[in-house]
Amino acid sequence: MEIFTSTFTGLIETSGFMGMGITNIIMLLLSFVLFYLAIVKQYEPLLMLPIAFGMMLTNLPLTGLYHPELWNPATNPYFAPEYVENGANILVNFTKETSLDYGRVLHDGGLLDMLYLGVKLQIYPPLIFLGIGSMTDFGPLIANPKSFLLGAAAQGGIFFTFLGACVLNLTGIAPFTLKEAASIAIIGGADGPTAIYLTSKLAPQLLGSIAVAAYSYMALVPVIQPPIMKLLTTKKERAVKMGQLREVSKVEKVVFPIAVTIIVSLIVPSAAPLVGILMFGNLMKESGVCDRLVKTAQNELMNIITIFLGITVGATAVADNFLSFKTLFIIALGLIAFCIGTACGVLLGKLMYLISGGKINPLIGSAGVSAVPMAARVSQKVGSKENPSNFLLMHAMGPNVAGVIGSAVAAGVLLSVLG
Amino acid sequence: MNIALSLLSESGGTNVIGRLQGYAEAAEQVADPDYWSSVGIISITGILVVFLILAILIFFFWLLGLIFKAVDKKKAAKKAAKAEPAPAAPAPAVEEQSSEDEDMEEIVAVISAAVAAYAEAEGTSYTIRGIKRHSDARTRSAWSIAGITDNMQKF
Numbered sequence: 001m002e003i004f005t006s007t008f009t010g011l012i013e014t015s016g017f018m019g020m021g022i023t024n025i026i027m028l029l030l031s032f033v034l035f036y037l038a039i040v041k042q043y044e045p046l047l048m049l050p051i052a053f054g055m056m057l058t059n060l061p062l063t064g065l066y067h068p069e070l071w072n073p074a075t076n077p078y079f080a081p082e083y084v085e086n087g088a089n090i091l092v093n094f095t096k097e098t099s100l101d102y103g104r105v106l107h108d109g110g111l112l113d114m115l116y117l118g119v120k121l122q123i124y125p126p127l128i129f130l131g132i133g134s135m136t137d138f139g140p141l142i143a144n145p146k147s148f149l150l151g152a153a154a155q156g157g158i159f160f161t162f163l164g165a166c167v168l169n170l171t172g173i174a175p176f177t178l179k180e181a182a183s184i185a186i187i188g189g190a191d192g193p194t195a196i197y198l199t200s201k202l203a204p205q206l207l208g209s210i211a212v213a214a215y216s217y218m219a220l221v222p223v224i225q226p227p228i229m230k231l232l233t234t235k236k237e238r239a240v241k242m243g244q245l246r247e248v249s250k251v252e253k254v255v256f257p258i259a260v261t262i263i264v265s266l267i268v269p270s271a272a273p274l275v276g277i278l279m280f281g282n283l284m285k286e287s288g289v290c291d292r293l294v295k296t297a298q299n300e301l302m303n304i305i306t307i308f309l310g311i312t313v314g315a316t317a318v319a320d321n322f323l324s325f326k327t328l329f330i331i332a333l334g335l336i337a338f339c340i341g342t343a344c345g346v347l348l349g350k351l352m353y354l355i356s357g358g359k360i361n362p363l364i365g366s367a368g369v370s371a372v373p374m375a376a377r378v379s380q381k382v383g384s385k386e387n388p389s390n391f392l393l394m395h396a397m398g399p400n401v402a403g404v405i406g407s408a409v410a411a412g413v414l415l416s417v418l419g
Numbered sequence: 420m421n422i423a424l425s426l427l428s429e430s431g432g433t434n435v436i437g438r439l440q441g442y443a444e445a446a447e448q449v450a451d452p453d454y455w456s457s458v459g460i461i462s463i464t465g466i467l468v469v470f471l472i473l474a475i476l477i478f479f480f481w482l483l484g485l486i487f488k489a490v491d492k493k494k495a496a497k498k499a500a501k502a503e504p505a506p507a508a509p510a511p512a513v514e515e516q517s518s519e520d521e522d523m524e525e526i527v528a529v530i531s532a533a534v535a536a537y538a539e540a541e542g543t544s545y546t547i548r549g550i551k552r553h554s555d556a557r558t559r560s561a562w563s564i565a566g567i568t569d570n571m572q573k574f
Contacts, residue, residue, distance in 0.1 A: 141480075142483075152469050152474075159466045160462070166458045169446075172446070178458070181458075182461075249542065251487070252487055256480070263475055405476075409473070417464075418440070418461075
């Protein structure tokens with residue numbers, strides 16, 4: 001009988017219920033909200049569902065799947081004062097507070113810690129870009145290189161939001177460091193992998209909230225953008241029909257990824273992991289000689305990485321990081337970033353409309369925020385409402401894919417200044 | 420190349436940013452007298468660098484486009500001079516043909532090959548989503564209509 005009671009109490013003590021706090025319960029409820037968004041509302045479900053599940057797993061106490069403390073450099077025992085006093089400070093100075101004890105991660109880590117290595121070491125986002133590159137047709141952009149300008153203008157949302165986050169610091173409620181402000185601002189790039197890439201480097205503690213905000217707003221592009229587009233354009237501008245794009249030869253399509261990689265990598269080397277791998281995927285596709293590799297990059301590899309990325313990013317959303325005013329501010333700032341980005345794109349589109357003498361429809365400007373191909377579809381939809389025979393889709397694809405390059409470049413710039 | 424960024428570092432900009440980054444707390448960063456100026460500089464140089472790079476890309480591809488347009492014109496001129504008796508246009512046949520024929524597979528292969536040849540000539544690609552026999556509204560087959568139009572067009 002004694003043995004029975006002791007085993008029974010032992011079982012209860014090691015069960016999750018003992019470690020359950022109020023914060024865990026709130027986080028679990030939040031993960032249920034994300035399940036709802038993913039399954040019922042279908043907001044980017046391929047990522048939202050894994051994120052929600054990762055969030056649920058990590059907030060179930062004592063599962064040991066993910067250990068936030070392993071990823072916090074401050075808890076690295078080699079940085080403890082007594083260790084430094086013992087003459088190990090050369091190593092400390094060398095690695096500084098940014099470095100982690102990966103040996104400890106491998107020793108003590110759980111499943112999600114292992115998978116999180118791919119986020120921490122910046123492996124997953126570029127691999128997702130490989131898949132995106134192998135699916136993207138840059139033809140419309142090559143046919144109309146001016147689209148690059150719209151792709152650049154829409155990045156205005158990023159830098160405006162960076163300012164905004166810093167201004168919010170004046171309230172003193174939840175001050176953001178420069179690195180955190182930059183990570184929040186990148187939500188305006190409307191590009192999940194880029195946002196995760198930059199945040200995991202600059203402010204990993206915000207990864208969960210930034211990823212959730214970025215993917216939620218990307219799913220909401222068809223809701224967020226049209227009112228802004230209509231507000232900033234006149235009926236006449238929206239009804240503009242654009243001339244047909246010229247044919248792009250295969251040679252141009254092959255030269256494009258090579259040239260973009262070289263030019264961008266030379267100017268902003270820190271954007272090379274994203275832009276370079278994106279273009280690598282595109283070259284595999286356009287060259288037409290690696291069909292097997294392209295198939296893998298587009299399907300299996302992309303799917304595997306999406307699963308790993310989603311569930312581990314969700315796992316970083318532990319209560320300590322997530323339940324704060326910062327998360328609320330991030331959600332607000334993310335929305336501002338999207339709106340300003342859209343507005344900047346449309347406004348430059350308007351300018352181009354004026355300069356071109358009414359040949360360019362300003363609606364394609366809003367597609368400059370990446371969110372491929374959703375943003376381009378929104379341009380098409382809003383345009384065809386004004387004039388049902390108007391087909392803006394291919395024209396909007398130009399700024400749209402330029403936006404992917406633009407936001408990767410913007411991330412590179414922020415990294416090189418603040419990284 | 421890296422003008423804006425190097426300017427930032429040469430003028431001590433990176434040092435200021437480095438100093439700002441040295442503070443553990445955001446509040447300390449805000450309290451630094453150089454905080455707002457460096458935030459402004461980061462934002463402005465950021466968007467300028469993005470524009471600069473994409474402008475370089477525009478210039479490059481605009482140039483490339485010019486070259487290719489010129490090359491295409493030359494090619495087109497050559498082609499026009501060379502080939503007059505072009506093969507009949509099989510395009511209308513894409514969505515016509517049988518559904519339960521015994522030699523269905525063979526027909527599908529023939530149609531696909533025709534479409535592929537046509538697509539290659541045009542420099543694009545088509546996807547065949549379905550093949551249906553056209554209703555017997557017309558007395559002539561699609562092929563003969565195509566042949567007739569092709570012959571008639573010259574006059």
